[in-house]
Amino acid sequence: MKKQINLVAVMLFVIALASLVAAVKLGHGHGGNTYGFSSGG
Amino acid sequence: MRRRTRFFLAGVAALVVAAPAFAITSGSIDGNAHPAAGLLLADRGNGPEPECSGALVSPTVFVTAAHCTGKLASDRVWVSFDTRYVAGSSALRTGTAHTDPQWGVVKDDSHDVAVVVVDRPVRDVTPYALPAANALAEAGVATQTFTNVGYGYFDRTFTFDGYRRWSTSSYTNVKPTELRLADNPGGVCFGDSGGPRLLGSTVVAITSMGNPNCMGQSISYRLDTAGARAFLSAFVATP
Numbered sequence: 001m002k003k004q005i006n007l008v009a010v011m012l013f014v015i016a017l018a019s020l021v022a023a024v025k026l027g028h029g030h031g032g033n034t035y036g037f038s039s040g041g
Numbered sequence: 042m043r044r045r046t047r048f049f050l051a052g053v054a055a056l057v058v059a060a061p062a063f064a065i066t067s068g069s070i071d072g073n074a075h076p077a078a079g080l081l082l083a084d085r086g087n088g089p090e091p092e093c094s095g096a097l098v099s100p101t102v103f104v105t106a107a108h109c110t111g112k113l114a115s116d117r118v119w120v121s122f123d124t125r126y127v128a129g130s131s132a133l134r135t136g137t138a139h140t141d142p143q144w145g146v147v148k149d150d151s152h153d154v155a156v157v158v159v160d161r162p163v164r165d166v167t168p169y170a171l172p173a174a175n176a177l178a179e180a181g182v183a184t185q186t187f188t189n190v191g192y193g194y195f196d197r198t199f200t201f202d203g204y205r206r207w208s209t210s211s212y213t214n215v216k217p218t219e220l221r222l223a224d225n226p227g228g229v230c231f232g233d234s235g236g237p238r239l240l241g242s243t244v245v246a247i248t249s250m251g252n253p254n255c256m257g258q259s260i261s262y263r264l265d266t267a268g269a270r271a272f273l274s275a276f277v278a279t280p
Contacts, residue, residue: 032250032260034108034153035193035234036093037201038085 067227068195068208072124075207077169078190078237080126081105081157082119082133089119089133091126091201094191094236096169096244100162102277103136105235106247106262107144110155118157122166126192126203135160141272150218153249153262154269155235156276170243171273172265173280177220177245183212187222188239191248193232197255201232210238213258218268220246220261230255 033039071078077097082089092113095105103120110118119133136159143152176182190207194200208227215221220238222228229236229248238246238261251259263269270279 033231033253034106034250035229035231035248035259036106036109037091037193037232039108039231039234 068189068206070124071190071205071207075188075190075205075237075239076122076124076166078205078207079103079120079122080192080205081109081235082121083110083113084115084117085113089128091192091203091232092118093234094193094232094248095120095157096190096235096237096247097122097163097166098168098171098244098273099277100164100168101159102168103157103159104244104247104264104273105138105155105157106249107140107151107153107155108249109235110138110157111140111144113138120157120159122163124205126205128203131203134163139276143268143272147268150266150268151249151262152268152272154247154264154272156273158276169237169239171270171277171279172240172243172245174265174267174270176243176265177215177263178265182215185240186211187220187245189222189227189229189233189236189248190239191229191233191236193234193236194230194255196230199231210259215263218263218266219249220263221258222261224255224257224259228255229259 081093083092093109095103116138118138121131123131136157140155141152186209210222213221233248236248237244246261246263249262
């Protein structure tokens with residue numbers, strides 16, 4: 001039980017870090033998406 | 042791992058993961074505040090469909106982004122200046138798109154700029170001004186607040202409702218061909234490409250790209266550079 005809780009916490013933390021990095025950095029090229037309607041959403 | 046540490050990590054994770062859901066591009070419905078900002082429509086096989094935003098800079102020239110026009114099957118497009126675009130009933134003006142031929146060619150300059158030359162002069166809208174050469178390199182720019190206008194998505198539901206909106210953004214930095222702005226207090230999203238980044242009534246840059254979640258810093262293509270001015274000057278007088 002103890003190991004399972006640790007794994008969940010670590011996974012959540014990794015997801016959080018990935019989300020934070022995605023929010024801060026700009027993607028490909030300098031990397032973001034171009035902002036036309038057909039580009040995303 | 043100690044119990045306290047486990048709960049701390051889980052708490053931080055929950056907060057950071059949840060944050061983007063609340064961090065929307067803030068703005069207001071425009072009404073008639075920025076009548077020279079328009080919606081670019083293109084035919085992708087189903088007649089006129091919203092493609093991007095843009096701005097009128099002379100009675101016959103509408104500036105937008107190259108990535109909005111560069112891959113279209115036809116250079117014949119439409120522009121609407123309605124405060125809210127409604128398919129089938131909004132007034133559309135026909136025109137011909139001209140994409141900067143250096144778009145995607147030069148490594149350090151995206152040349153993400155295009156114009157639509159409308160078939161008939163737009164007489165009921167006062168065009169925006171274009172910037173003087175290197176206007177964004179001048180001292181004091183960093184303290185300015187820029188106005189963003191466009192028809193793009195207003196939050197992360199990515200819903201198109203046809204309204205023209207505006208928001209303001211604070212300065213982040215200027216690169217040789219780019220103006221980078223924060224999403225504070227407002228920002229831009231998909232559909233805003235080509236839309237004006239205004240200082241007063243001058244389009245100093247046009248929206249180009251940003252994060253897929255429409256958060257954080259966004260990139261605009263400067264219109265005050267030698268490259269942009271060289272392209273634009275073939276269609277409109279540059280100051």
